[in-house]
Amino acid sequence: xxxxxxxxxxxxxxxxxxxxxxxxxxxxxxxxxxxxxxxxxxxxxxxxxxxxxxxxxxxxxxxxxxxxxxxxxxxxxxxxxxxxxxxxxxxxxxxxxxxxxxxxxxxxxxxxxxxxxxxxxxxxxxxxxxxxxxxxxxxxxxxxxxxxxxxxxxxxxxxxxxxxxxxxxxxxxxxxxxxxxxxxxxxxxxxxxxxxxxxxxxxxxxxxxxxxxxxxxxxxxxxxxxxxxxxxxxxxxxxxxxxxxxxxxxxxxxxxxxxxxxxxxxxxxxxxxxxxxxxxxxxxxxxxxxxxxxxxxxxxxxxxxxxxxxxxxxxxxxxxxxxxxxxxxxxxxxxxxxxxxxxxxxxxxxxxxxxxxxxxxxxxxxxxxxxxxxxxxxxxxxxx
Ligand code: PMP
Numbered sequence: 001x002x003x004x005x006x007x008x009x010x011x012x013x014x015x016x017x018x019x020x021x022x023x024x025x026x027x028x029x030x031x032x033x034x035x036x037x038x039x040x041x042x043x044x045x046x047x048x049x050x051x052x053x054x055x056x057x058x059x060x061x062x063x064x065x066x067x068x069x070x071x072x073x074x075x076x077x078x079x080x081x082x083x084x085x086x087x088x089x090x091x092x093x094x095x096x097x098x099x100x101x102x103x104x105x106x107x108x109x110x111x112x113x114x115x116x117x118x119x120x121x122x123x124x125x126x127x128x129x130x131x132x133x134x135x136x137x138x139x140x141x142x143x144x145x146x147x148x149x150x151x152x153x154x155x156x157x158x159x160x161x162x163x164x165x166x167x168x169x170x171x172x173x174x175x176x177x178x179x180x181x182x183x184x185x186x187x188x189x190x191x192x193x194x195x196x197x198x199x200x201x202x203x204x205x206x207x208x209x210x211x212x213x214x215x216x217x218x219x220x221x222x223x224x225x226x227x228x229x230x231x232x233x234x235x236x237x238x239x240x241x242x243x244x245x246x247x248x249x250x251x252x253x254x255x256x257x258x259x260x261x262x263x264x265x266x267x268x269x270x271x272x273x274x275x276x277x278x279x280x281x282x283x284x285x286x287x288x289x290x291x292x293x294x295x296x297x298x299x300x301x302x303x304x305x306x307x308x309x310x311x312x313x314x315x316x317x318x319x320x321x322x323x324x325x326x327x328x329x330x331x332x333x334x335x336x337x338x339x340x341x342x343x344x345x346x347x348x349x350x351x352x353x354x355x356x357x358x359x360x361x362x363x364x365x366x367x368x369x370x371x372x373x374x375x376x377x378x379x380x381x382x383x384x
Contacts, residue, residue: 027346051276068096072278084219099244100233112137123353172316303378318368
């Protein structure tokens with residue numbers, strides 16, 4: 001018998017089970033208050049659930065079209081036009097996906113060939129680098145160090161070589177909860193102008209931006225939009241991370257190639273969810289979720305104000321970073337384990353999002369939780 005463990009050549013030799021699974025499992029076993037993985041623990045809109053049930057009862061249980069349900073693509077197109085002023089063609093420039101994750105992987109696969117370079121900005125959501133490597137690409141990391149997580153574009157552009165094919169950005173940003181400004185986007189536009197570099201803009205938190213600031217989608221910047229894949233997700237907007245339904249937008253020529261990969265990866269997204277979400281999205285108010293999360297951010301900060309954890313600013317997404325250097329010298333991963341085992345609260349070490357495990361004594365907490373969960377967590381954290 002062949003021993004496949006020595007025959008199979010790993011495409012991701014260093015990869016382990018993701019930290020979200022590890023910490024999530026430990027939190028469950030220990031009965032800890034779980035602010036680690038980014039998912040809401042409150043109820044989903046009953047109207048939306050009824051719409052899914054109705055779609056199933058109405059018989060919409062077979063394959064959706066490969067590119068997604070037209071009604072939903074039209075709603076996504078309307079939403080981008082309303083919010084960012086760019087009209088994506090629902091027929092040719094929008095594809096519904098099995099979540100943001102598949103949309104991102106597919107965009108990377110569309111662009112990256114063996115030996116191509118892609119730039120990511122660390123701390124980075126953990127699926128970008130593996131997606132690049134699986135496709136034979138080379139990851140170039142720009143690292144944000146210190147506490148403000150601002151991109152210095154004059155340094156960033158030194159990473160660009162003639163092999164650079166893709167830049168991946170993420171705003172609002174997981175894990176730092178920063179947002180890119182108008183000025184950042186103009187800098188990126190400047191840097192990429194006149195090159196054949198494409199941009200993958202992960203905007204899954206587009207509807208969660210605080211303090212009256214505006215989400216700076218690449219769609220607002222015509223010269224960026226023409227070279228960009230934009231990824232969005234209903235996971236975040238409608239608090240349904242388990243539904244794995246998202247989308248990708250790109251100009252026609254890019255989307256044509258994207259769909260060649262998409263149809264061979266997943267063929268089509270989930271049909272009843274698409275029918276329901278299309279109907280729900282036709283009421284734009286259903287996407288106004290910033291006030292809900294701003295109130296949760298403020299509530300958690302208020303609860304934590306007398307603790308020794310120091311809040312770093314959260315401008316968007318449903319995360320907040322807390323610095324613990326006044327409490328412990330432990331490395332982030334060790335401190336997360338101490339917090340879990342000795343105190344019963346789960347967070348995520350930001351070092352996990354760096355390829356060099358840069359350790360700044362900062363943890364990420366998710367505040368997409370009921371007030372009760374936030375109170376339980378803060379009661380414990382305040383005493384440490
Ligand atoms: N991008 C970022 C920055 C995320 O935080 C997430 C979800 N954690 C995704 C993409 C993936 O979205 P989905 O759940 O729709 O696959």
